[in-house]
Structure formats: C-alpha cells, structure tokens
Amino acid sequence: YRKWSSGLPPGPPGLPLLGNLLQLPSQFLYLKLHAWSHQHGPVYTIWMGSQPFVVLGSVAVAGDLLDRMSAMTSDRPPMIKPRVFYFRDMVLMVQDRTRMWRAQRRSIHASLNVRATCRYNPMQEQEAAYLALELLQHPEAPFRERVHRFGSSVIFRSVYGGESIQLLPVDPTKRLEKLTIEGMNASMPQNSVVDLFPFLEPVIQKVKWLRKQADGWHNRLLQEAVPLYDTAVPTDGFEAATIVHDVNSNMEKYDMTKSQAVWMTVALFMAGQETSVTAITFFALALLHHPEVAERAQEQIDAVCGECPPTFADKENLPYVEAIVKETLRWRPGVPLSAPHKVSEDFEYKGYIFPKGTIFLDNLWSQTRDPAVYSNPEVFDPTRFLDKHGNMIPVAPDTHLDQLGFGHGRRVCPGRDFALNTMFIACAYMLWAFRFEWPVDDQGKEIVREVSELQDASFTVSPKMFGIVLHPRKEGLEERLLAALGSSKI
Numbered sequence: 001y002r003k004w005s006s007g008l009p010p011g012p013p014g015l016p017l018l019g020n021l022l023q024l025p026s027q028f029l030y031l032k033l034h035a036w037s038h039q040h041g042p043v044y045t046i047w048m049g050s051q052p053f054v055v056l057g058s059v060a061v062a063g064d065l066l067d068r069m070s071a072m073t074s075d076r077p078p079m080i081k082p083r084v085f086y087f088r089d090m091v092l093m094v095q096d097r098t099r100m101w102r103a104q105r106r107s108i109h110a111s112l113n114v115r116a117t118c119r120y121n122p123m124q125e126q127e128a129a130y131l132a133l134e135l136l137q138h139p140e141a142p143f144r145e146r147v148h149r150f151g152s153s154v155i156f157r158s159v160y161g162g163e164s165i166q167l168l169p170v171d172p173t174k175r176l177e178k179l180t181i182e183g184m185n186a187s188m189p190q191n192s193v194v195d196l197f198p199f200l201e202p203v204i205q206k207v208k209w210l211r212k213q214a215d216g217w218h219n220r221l222l223q224e225a226v227p228l229y230d231t232a233v234p235t236d237g238f239e240a241a242t243i244v245h246d247v248n249s250n251m252e253k254y255d256m257t258k259s260q261a262v263w264m265t266v267a268l269f270m271a272g273q274e275t276s277v278t279a280i281t282f283f284a285l286a287l288l289h290h291p292e293v294a295e296r297a298q299e300q301i302d303a304v305c306g307e308c309p310p311t312f313a314d315k316e317n318l319p320y321v322e323a324i325v326k327e328t329l330r331w332r333p334g335v336p337l338s339a340p341h342k343v344s345e346d347f348e349y350k351g352y353i354f355p356k357g358t359i360f361l362d363n364l365w366s367q368t369r370d371p372a373v374y375s376n377p378e379v380f381d382p383t384r385f386l387d388k389h390g391n392m393i394p395v396a397p398d399t400h401l402d403q404l405g406f407g408h409g410r411r412v413c414p415g416r417d418f419a420l421n422t423m424f425i426a427c428a429y430m431l432w433a434f435r436f437e438w439p440v441d442d443q444g445k446e447i448v449r450e451v452s453e454l455q456d457a458s459f460t461v462s463p464k465m466f467g468i469v470l471h472p473r474k475e476g477l478e479e480r481l482l483a484a485l486g487s488s489k490i
C-alpha cells in the first residue's frame with residue numbers, strides 16, 4: 001500500500017482496506033467519476049481494495065499519459081475471470097501488449113486502415129439502403145431493432161462475408177451476440193470473485209466444477225466461431241475480401257495459428273457490433289431533439305445528391321453530415337469509460353509517480369465535455385467541427401479531438417475508420433430518406449425520450465428505447481431504394 005500511495009495523485013478519501021469500493025455505483029460509474037473530477041481535478045486516484053485506479057478526466061492529461069506515453073501505459077489489467085477462464089488469453093481486447101497482441105493489431109490494421117476499409121463501402125451502401133427500406137416498409141418495428149440488424153450485418157459481412165442478414169431466414173449473428181453479452185458480463189469486476197481474491201485462481205484451475213460456466217462459454221463460442229471462420233466467403237461480386245480471407249492469406253506473415261485467427265476475427269465482431277449500433281441510436285436521438293440540425297443536413301444532402309440516395313462518393317461534399325457523426329460520438333460517447341489501461345513500468349509525470357501495475361480509467365465522458373477544448377459541451381452542435389465556410393476543420397496533429405470516443409494510444413480502437421464509414425452512410429441515408437418526428441400519444445402530445453435517459457450495458461451506454469416516426473421525404477421512396485439496391489455493385 002505504501003509503495004502505491006506515496007506518489008500517486010490524491011483523490012476522494014475512502015475506508016481502510018476497502019478504499020473507495022463502497023462509494024462506487026454498479027452502473028454509470030463514469031458519471032460518478034466525472035463528478036469527482038470537479039472536486040479532485042483532471043487526474044486523481046481512487047482505490048478498490050489495495051489496487052489504485054487513476055482517473056483521467058481531461059483531454060490534456062489523457063493525451064499526455066495515454067497517447068504520448070503509450071509505450072508505458074498500454075497494457076490491460078489482470079481481469080482474471082474473463083482473461084484466464086473465459087477467453088483463455090485468446091482475446092486481444094484483454095491481452096497485454098504481447099507479441100501475439102502486436103501481430104493481431106498489425107493484421108487488423110492491414111484490413112481496416114483508413115484506405116483498406118474503403119473496400120467495404122459498396123457493402124455499407126447496400127446495407128444502408130436495406131436499412132432505409134426496412135424502416136419504410138415496417139414502421140411498426142422498433143427503430144433500435146432495425147438499426148441493430150443493420151449494424152450486425154455490416155460488421156458480420158466484413159468479417160465473414162455472405163449475404164445481408166436482412167435477406168437470410170435465420171440471423172447468424174444472434175447466437176454470437178448472446179455469447180458476447182455473456183462474455184462482457186463475466187468481464188465486469190463486480191461479477192468476479194477471483195478478481196477480488198486472486199489467490200483463488202490456482203484453486204479454480206484445479207477444480208473443473210468451478211470452471212464449468214467459463215468452460216461452457218468458451219466451447220460454445222468456438223462451436224460458433226470455427227464454422228463461421230471455415231465457411232467465410234466474399235459475397236458474390238463483392239470485391240472486398242473478408243477479414244477472415246485477409247488473415248488466412250497472411251498467417252505466416254503474422255506468425256498466427258488458426259486458433260488465434262479464429263479468436264481475432266470473432267473478437268472484431270464482438271467489439272464492433274453493439275458499439276456501432278449504439279452510436280447510430282444516439283444520432284437519431286440527437287436529431288429528434290434538434291430538428292434544425294436535421295434540416296440543415298437535409299438541405300446539404302438534397303443539394304449534393306438530389307433524388308438519388310447518398311454514396312461514399314458524396315462524402316467530401318457532405319461535411320455537415322460528417323460533423324454530425326463526429327458530434328454524436330463526442331456528445332454521447334457510446335463507451336464512456338473506454339477500456340482500462342495498465343502501466344507496464346514505473347514512471348513520473350508532473351511530480352507524480354505511477355508505479356508499474358497502476359490502472360488508468362480513461363473517462364471519455366469527462367474528456368468529451370472538457371471545457372478547455374469544447375465550448376458549451378452539453379450542447380449538440382456539429383458546427384464545432386466546421387469552419388465558417390462549413391468545411392471540416394483539420395484536427396491539430398498529435399491530437400484526435402474529433403475521435404476521442406475511440407480511446408487512446410496503442411490501444412485506440414482499430415475499427416474506428418470502418419465504424420465512422422458505417423455511421424456516415426447510415427446517417428446520410430436516413431437523413432436523405434426521412435423526416436424524423438417523435439410519436440404522439442392519444443392527446444396528440446409528443447412522447448419524448450430525454451437525452452439523459454440512458455441504459456448501462458457494462459461496456460456500452462445507450463439511450464433507453466424511444467419511439468420515432470419517420471416520414472418519407474422523397475416521392476416514390478420505395479422505388480428509389482429498390483433501384484439503388486438493384487444497381488448495387490455487390
């Protein structure tokens with residue numbers, strides 16, 4: 001304890017032995033940490049038992065510690081239950097910066113870097129057209145469900161290929177999704193006895209019965225992931241190879257076994273599905289609250305695209321739509337507490353000493369409302385990313401102020417360019433096709449979902465279910481969408 005406490009930044013007082021454990025809520029932890037940032041400053045320490053967690057609550061501090069010093073701050077906490085028992089050290093999100101982790105990051109980068117990810121644009125356009133068509137044809141179905149199908153299909157097809165899941169009789173992502181949720185729940189510290197009492201690890205290793213649930217999960221995941229990996233096929237005419245195909249043809253280069261490749265690809269699905277869906281749901285909530293933003297975007301889209309649905313070729317002429325996407329991710333980051341980073345060697349910063357093993361909590365919620373960077377941070381204002389001519393303002397080198405929602409340093413989300421494209425095309429399509437309105441009750445009163453009404457699903461935080469009425473903006477919208485699908489290049 002003395003080793004830890006000597007040079008760490010101070011924070012809220014806690015109890016002997018337990019530290020701040022009893023003060024931490026089981027949900028919306030980032031809000032509590034944000035409130036403490038107002039009292040204790042942009043970098044402070046909380047204790048869970050004998051483990052210190054340093055909370056990073058400003059853009060400057062997180063940039064210094066996680067970006068510029070990322071060589072020392074990019075490991076992950078032990079997370080014994082998920083890492084050892086559920087994932088058996090195969091899932092890159094919870095691995096330290098091992099040789100295997102590096103190989104996987106290189107491989108993902110090759111498939112999803114800003115240029116390579118454009119291979120998926122035709123598929124993403126096609127999926128956006130299916131989304132708009134479904135929203136038009138089935139106005140009674142919950143909006144989130146449709147967006148969910150879209151988000152699942154886009155990520156699933158980039159990894160494993162095949163037809164749009166909109167066209168399949170059985171949704172192949174459902175079982176994977178269920179397993180992802182189970183795996184995420186197991187990763188929560190409050191659900192893990194062995195992470196509180198690490199000395200139990202060897203006991204659990206020896207007693208099969210104690211590992212029953214974790215072993216079951218591991219085996220069921222492999223039963224899903226291996227056949228998907230083995231049967232991955234590029235969609236007919238879909239020029240982009242699947243990520244499975246990329247990895248398969250480069251296994252030697254990355255010195256990867258098949259088992260590692262199977263886990264890496266399924267991990268991309270697990271990390272990319274709910275995050276993208278959440279972001280698009282926040283987009284719709286934001287525009288319901290800000291019809292003036294939707295109108296301005298629609299003016300731009302109409303001027304650029306006219307009666308044809310938007311495509312990626314229009315993107316550079318639609319800066320306002322791009323700014324809406326960035327503002328959505330800033331205003332309501334879907335992963336508000338990012339993923340924790342662990343310090344891999346002792347170092348000093350601004351007079352504080354951070355010993356090896358310190359864990360950083362990257363509070364993206366605080367950072368995306370850092371008044372030093374974003375004026376009126378609670379206001380949804382896409383123009384903060386635009387100059388006075390309406391063009392995107394280039395982001396200062398060495399910062400990523402327009403993409404903070406994707407985390408930091410060497411652990412920064414490797415799917416971010418893919419995710420931004422998915423969001424762009426879904427948002428552009430919906431804005432082009434529909435006028436958004438709240439549903440009304442029997443008395444004609446709007447049924448509004450407040451922007452503060454959120455649900456915490458452990459890693460992601462999304463709006464509570466809300467109703468939305470979509471009015472077609474184009475004559476013959478259905479025919480136009482069908483025509484776009486008919487001429488789709490895939």
Ligand code: HEM
Pocket residue numbers: 092093094105112155267268269271272273275276279334335338339340362405406407408409410411412413414415416418419
């Ligand atoms: C809007 C959508 C998304 C958001 C907001 C998001 C956000 C994040 C965040 C905050 C992290 C943690 C970064 C850190 O530790 O500093 C992360 C990690 C990760 N994301 Fe994303 N993500 C999104 C979409 C995606 C997609 C589409 C993919 C895959 C194609 C993906 C794959 C991953 C992976 C594999 C990691 C773990 C990286 C590592 O531990 O080295 N994400 N993401």
